[in-house]
Amino acid sequence: MTVSLSGKRVWVSGHRGMVGSAIVRRLQEENCEILTAGRNDLDLTDSAAVDAWVQTNKPDVSIVAAAKVGGIMANDSLPAVFLYQNLMISANVIHASYRGGVEKLLYLGSSCIYPRLAPQPIHEDSLLTGPLEPTNEWYAIAKIAGIKLCQAYRKQYGADFISAMPTNLFGPGDNYDLNSSHVMPALIRKMHEAKLASSPSVEVWGSGTPLREFMYVDDLADACIFLTKTYSDAPHVNVGSGDEISIRDLAHLTAKVVGFEGDLVFDASKPDGTPRKLMDSTRLHDMGWSGKHGLEDGLRLAYQTFLAEGARGEVRAINDGISTFEPTGARAVNS
Ligand code: GDP
Numbered sequence: 001m002t003v004s005l006s007g008k009r010v011w012v013s014g015h016r017g018m019v020g021s022a023i024v025r026r027l028q029e030e031n032c033e034i035l036t037a038g039r040n041d042l043d044l045t046d047s048a049a050v051d052a053w054v055q056t057n058k059p060d061v062s063i064v065a066a067a068k069v070g071g072i073m074a075n076d077s078l079p080a081v082f083l084y085q086n087l088m089i090s091a092n093v094i095h096a097s098y099r100g101g102v103e104k105l106l107y108l109g110s111s112c113i114y115p116r117l118a119p120q121p122i123h124e125d126s127l128l129t130g131p132l133e134p135t136n137e138w139y140a141i142a143k144i145a146g147i148k149l150c151q152a153y154r155k156q157y158g159a160d161f162i163s164a165m166p167t168n169l170f171g172p173g174d175n176y177d178l179n180s181s182h183v184m185p186a187l188i189r190k191m192h193e194a195k196l197a198s199s200p201s202v203e204v205w206g207s208g209t210p211l212r213e214f215m216y217v218d219d220l221a222d223a224c225i226f227l228t229k230t231y232s233d234a235p236h237v238n239v240g241s242g243d244e245i246s247i248r249d250l251a252h253l254t255a256k257v258v259g260f261e262g263d264l265v266f267d268a269s270k271p272d273g274t275p276r277k278l279m280d281s282t283r284l285h286d287m288g289w290s291g292k293h294g295l296e297d298g299l300r301l302a303y304q305t306f307l308a309e310g311a312r313g314e315v316r317a318i319n320d321g322i323s324t325f326e327p328t329g330a331r332a333v334n335s
Helices: 018-027 047-057 072-077 079-099 134-157 183-196 217-230 247-258 282-286 295-311 320-324 328-334
Strands: 009-013 033-035 061-064 104-108 161-166 168-170 201-205 211-216 237-239 244-246 263-267
Touching: 009 018, 009 047, 009 079, 018 168, 018 217, 047 079, 061 079, 061 217, 072 079, 072 134, 079 104, 079 134, 079 161, 104 134, 104 217, 134 161, 161 217, 168 183, 168 217, 168 295, 183 201, 183 247, 183 295, 201 247, 211 217, 211 247, 211 295, 217 237, 237 282, 244 247, 247 263, 247 295
Parallel strands: 009 033, 009 061, 061 104, 104 161, 161 237, 168 211, 201 263
Antiparallel strands: 211 244
C-alpha cells in the first residue's frame, strides 16, 4: 500500500530538532503542506493540548520526530526526564494522530532499543531478546513503547502506523552542548575550539574502542519519506548507513576534517556505553532505498554547517531539547 504526499497536510512534530528539521527540508521537495507547532504553542507532554491541536489542524500524515534526546551523559544522568517525557510525547502524538484520523504515521525510534549485547549487525528481530545498555535504557524503554503503540494501533484499529529505527545521526542543527550532545558534534566543537586556541590536546571520553555507525541526517530524512510513502507493516525498520568506525578513529577523522593537529587524550573515567552498535539495514535496502553520504563527506558537510551556524549565532550550545518539555517538578526532585 503506497501513500502519496501530494496535496496532503503533513505534521512534523519535533521540527526544531536535528531530525525534524531535516525532514522538513526533505518534505519541501514534495507537493505537500507542512504543519508544525512551536514549543510555546504546543506542549507535547500535555495530552489534552496535543489532542486539541490535532483536531484543529487535521493532519493527514504524522511524522513523529519529537523526542527528548541526548548523548551518553545526559541519558545516564536524567533517567526520569528521558523516560517520562519520551513516554508522554510518544503516547500523546500517536494517540492524538489516531483520534484525528491520520492516514499514515511514521514513528522514529533509535538503535539503542536493542539489547546491549545483541548479535551484530543488529537485525530488527533482536528487539526484546536481552538486557538493554544501562546508560540509555530509560530512553530505550520509551522508544520501545512507541514502537509497540504503533503496532497496537495497527493491530486493534487497522491504523497505518509504522516505525523506523535510525542509527547514530549527525548534521545540520545538531546539539553542540558538551554535556548533553552525542559524540560527533562534541568532537567537532572540541577540535574546532582547540584549533582556534592552539591547544595542545583534546579530551575524548572513554577508551576509544567502542564502535558506532553514523548516518548524515539528510539521508535519514530521505529514508523517512521513502518509508512513509511505501512501507506499511507492523515490524519496525532499521535505518543505517553501514559506516562503522571506532571512537578513536572517528576522533582522528574529525581532527583531519577540522584541521586540529594536537593530541587526543582518552578519559577513562567517562563511560564507553555499549561496545558496538551496528544495525542490519538489509530490510530497508531490499526495499530499494540507499543513502547518498559517506562518513567523511558527511562529516565535512557537518563541519561546514557548524561553522555557518556559528557565524549566524545559531549553534545550539545548550540542549534546548532538555529544557523544552521539562516539567517544573523534575528540577525540584533533583535539587
Ligand atoms: P551512545 O552511542 O548512546 O553511547 O552516545 P554518544 O554519542 O554520546 O557516545 C558514543 C561514544 O562516544 C561513547 O563511547 C562515548 O564515551 C564516546 N565519546 C568520546 N568523546 C565523547 C564526547 O565528547 N561526547 C560524547 N557524548 N561521547 C563521547
